[in-house]
Every structure is written in C-alpha cells, then in structure tokens.
Amino acid sequence: MQIGELARQTGCEVETIRYYEREGLLPAPARSASGYRSYEPQHVEQLNFIRHCRSLGMSLADIRQLADYHRHPAPEPCDRVNALIDDQIRRVHSQIETLQQLERQLQALRDRCHSPHTLADCGILKTLEDASSGEPCVCHPTATDKKIAG
Amino acid sequence: MQIGELARQTGCEVETIRYYEREGLLPAPARSASGYRSYEPQHVEQLNFIRHCRSLGMSLADIRQLADYHRHPAPEPCDRVNALIDDQIRRVHSQIETLQQLERQLQALRDRCHSPHTLADCGILKTLEDASSGEPCVCHPTATDKKIAG
DNA sequence: CTTGACCCTATAGTAGCTACAGGGTGTGCA
DNA sequence: TGCACACCCTGTAGCTACTATAGGGTCAAG
Numbered sequence: 001m002q003i004g005e006l007a008r009q010t011g012c013e014v015e016t017i018r019y020y021e022r023e024g025l026l027p028a029p030a031r032s033a034s035g036y037r038s039y040e041p042q043h044v045e046q047l048n049f050i051r052h053c054r055s056l057g058m059s060l061a062d063i064r065q066l067a068d069y070h071r072h073p074a075p076e077p078c079d080r081v082n083a084l085i086d087d088q089i090r091r092v093h094s095q096i097e098t099l100q101q102l103e104r105q106l107q108a109l110r111d112r113c114h115s116p117h118t119l120a121d122c123g124i125l126k127t128l129e130d131a132s133s134g135e136p137c138v139c140h141p142t143a144t145d146k147k148i149a150g
Numbered sequence: 151m152q153i154g155e156l157a158r159q160t161g162c163e164v165e166t167i168r169y170y171e172r173e174g175l176l177p178a179p180a181r182s183a184s185g186y187r188s189y190e191p192q193h194v195e196q197l198n199f200i201r202h203c204r205s206l207g208m209s210l211a212d213i214r215q216l217a218d219y220h221r222h223p224a225p226e227p228c229d230r231v232n233a234l235i236d237d238q239i240r241r242v243h244s245q246i247e248t249l250q251q252l253e254r255q256l257q258a259l260r261d262r263c264h265s266p267h268t269l270a271d272c273g274i275l276k277t278l279e280d281a282s283s284g285e286p287c288v289c290h291p292t293a294t295d296k297k298i299a300g
Numbered sequence: 301c302t303t304g305a306c307c308c309t310a311t312a313g314t315a316g317c318t319a320c321a322g323g324g325t326g327t328g329c330a
Numbered sequence: 331t332g333c334a335c336a337c338c339c340t341g342t343a344g345c346t347a348c349t350a351t352a353g354g355g356t357c358a359a360g
Contacts, residue, residue, distance in 0.1 A: 015349060019347075034355080034356055034357085036356080059346080059347090
C-alpha cells in the first residue's frame with residue numbers, strides 16, 4: 001500500500017507519516033522500483049499505536065519507549081510502563097491545576113470591566129498597568145502564582 | 151541600567167529580554183559608548199506588563215495588541231480589550247476540558263494494570279495493542295474523543 | 301500527449317523561548 | 331602591567347510535533 005492509502009486508513013497526514021519515519025517511530029518500509037514507500041498491514045497497526053498514544057497526550061519520546069516494550073515483550077515486570085503512564089497522568093493533572101488557576105485570574109481581571117468604557121478608563125488595562133508598577137492586582141493575590149506556565 | 155539589572159528586577163532572563171526587543175514588544179533602549187543596552191525605569195514597567203500578561207497565558211501577539219492600547223489610551227470603547235480577554239478565557243477553558251477528558255482516559259488505561267505483571271502480560275500494553283487493531287478500548291469509549299489535542 | 305493525482309527530497313516555518321559560539325568591555329587584584 | 335572574571339554583544343541553532351512549501355519525478359486515463 002502507498003503512503004496516501006496508509007494516511008487514509010489511519011487518519012494521519014502523509015507528511016506526519018514521513019516525519020515519524022525520520023524520527024524513528026515508524027520503521028522504514030520497502031520501496032517500489034520508482035522509490036515509492038510500500039507499506040504492509042502491520043504498519044497500519046504500528047501507526048495506530050502511535051496515534052492512539054498521541055491522542056492520550058504522550059510525547060514522541062514516551063511513545064518510542066512504549067513501542068520498544070511493545071516490540072520486546074520480555075518477562076520483566078512492567079513497572080516502567082506503569083511509571084510512564086503515571087507520569088503522564090501527573091503531568092496532565094498539574095496542567096489542569098495551572099490552567100484552572102489561570103482561568104480564575106483571567107476572570108478576576110475580566111470582572112474589572114463590564115459596563116461600556118473608553119480605553120482610557122478601562123479597568124482591565126488599568127489593572128494591568130498597576131500590576132506593572134508593582135502594585136497588588138486582582139489576578140495575582142499571592143506572588144507565587146505568577147509564574148509562567150510552560 | 152544594564153540588561154542584567156533589568157533581568158534581576160523583573161525576574162526575566164537576559165536572552166528573553168533581547169528576544170522581546172527583536173519581536174518588537176519591548177522598545178529598543180539607548181546604547182552606551184561600548185554598545186551596551188541602557189534601560190530606563192519605564193522599561194521595567196513595560197517588561198513587567200509583558201510578563202504579567204504572559205503569566206496569564208496570553209500570546210505575544212495579544213500582548214502586542216494590549217500594549218498598543220496601553221500606549222494609546224484613545225477615547226474609543228475598550229470592547230476589543232474585553233474581547234481579547236474573553237477569547238483567552240475561552241481558550242483556557244477549552245484546554246481544561248480537553249485535559250480533563252485526557253486525564254479520565256489515562257486513568258482508565260492505568261486501571262488496566264495494578265497488580266505486578268510482566269511486560270508480556272501487561273494490561274496497559276495489551277489495551278494499547280488491541281486499540282491499534284481497531285478494537286474498542288477503555289480509554290476511548292466513543293470515536294470522537296480520539297482527536298489529538300494541540 | 302497532456303492532464304491530474306500521486307509520490308519523492310529538502311528546507312523553512314510555527315511559539316516562546318533557551319543555549320551556545322565567538323567575540324568585546326570593564327573592574328579589581330597582585 | 332597582566333590576568334581573572336563578570337558582564338555585554340551578535341548570530342545562529344535547538345526544543346516539540348508537526349505543517350507547508352519548492353521543485354521535481356511517476357503513473358494511469360482520456
């Protein structure tokens with residue numbers, strides 16, 4: 001099967017498939033006489049594995065690890081698989097908390113301006129300006145919540 | 151004041167300050183005879199403004215807009231400021247919802263493997279493999295929740 | 301014999317920084 | 331005077347996970 005057909009079967013863009021190959025996530029397939037990539041059904045499965053993990057928010061590095069365990073189902077304990085998933089859950093959870101705090105801060109800022117104003121008189125801009133001069137602001141009640149989310 | 155001092159006063163890295171200047175967010179300061187950047191107190195305020203907005207998760211493009219309104223407090227209505235903040239709140243909110251769904255999916259996957267297993271017998275890996283072959287999986291009860299979060 | 305759909309490689313762009321390499325400047329100390 | 335060391339400069343490459351070209355080749359149908 002050609003790359004376009006693989007793309008259709010997996011819902012993954014052609015360029016992304018070539019990118020995964022370059023990154024060593026998807027094994028390089030055989031080539032036709034004219035140099036076209038020629039995929040086997042197992043490639044569909046491998047690509048689905050990658051896309052499934054991506055849909056769970058995992059990094060390509062983590063997926064590479066998982067795919068390795070997948071390919072070599074050794075009789076060792078699967079602690080590292082669990083640890084990998086646990087880390088991912090922790091990361092997602094902490095992102096949620098960061099964003100929830102962000103949402104509260106933005107809402108507090110937004111509450112500064114509800115009725116129609118002019119720019120010169122806008123509570124939002126004024127709050128942002130005051131905060132720039134080091135004054136306390138509604139959005140950041142404590143100093144520690146002002147760090148920038150990665 | 152030199153760039154290092156500005157960095158110290160604002161908690162912003164020197165490279166980041168130069169980056170903001172390149173991007174047109176922070177006005178280019180005067181230079182000393184030896185070519186060193188020489189900042190005024192107003193630069194502290196402007197940089198604080200940028201960092202404050204960044205801590206609210208705003209993009210540099212949005213911050214550029216806000217800084218423009220800030221510099222030109224015209225007597226027009228501040229609708230666009232409000233719209234900008236509202237958009238940001240919407241974006242943050244939808245990111246939270248996406249991540250919460252992700253967390254549920256990851257937890258469902260994690261629940262597949264609690265007691266000690268070998269790799270060959272790991273419920274997590276098995277679930278991921280089955281999903282790659284198109285079988286229904288615990289993490290994605292419906293097909294629509296499988297899209298990849300940006 | 302041409303059109304159009306497909307394929308190839310290589311490179312540059314996205315956001316918001318961060319981290320060099322390779323050089324110059326300025327101050328303190330022996 | 332010589333040297334160490336902290337600071338500054340520009341320019342460029344790296345990070346993630348793609349996406350989007352440019353510029354070309356291949357193949358089947360009409």
